[in-house]
Amino acid sequence: MKIRVYYEDTDAGGVVYHSNYLNFCERARSELFFQKELSPVLQNGHFVARKLEADYIRSAKLGDELYVKTELLEMRAASFKLLQTIYKDEQMIFELSITLAYITFQSRPQKITNEVKELLYLLFAS
DSSP states (O other): OEEEOOGGGBOTTSBBOTTHHHHHHHHHHHHHHHHTTOOSSOSSOEEEEEEEEEEEOSOOBTTOEEEEEEEEEEEOSSEEEEEEEEEETTEEEEEEEEEEEEEOTTSOBOOOOHHHHHHHHHHHOO
């Protein structure tokens, strides 16, 4: 998914503020659902970040065009792990490993159904 860096994404020096890389990755994950005319909020639950590890490699600046790549690394009973990388001009500038847990609307963990697993493989498998 392509993302343009806007003024609101940057600090006073025009460099992307560190937390916005997480926002870019969130948008990319959601956009994969929207491209299939689906919502990331499913009928029986939704996904929340459980664990993440971020590596800030290089900075992006105001006006840059970035590309976010999302790849499924692991599927578990009630969670899955993704690797998301952000590129600027084909050079990796950020990497995020994130585990997302599937929970009910009452915030209780639940097993991912086979139907939802198939959807996740469709959306995130490389």
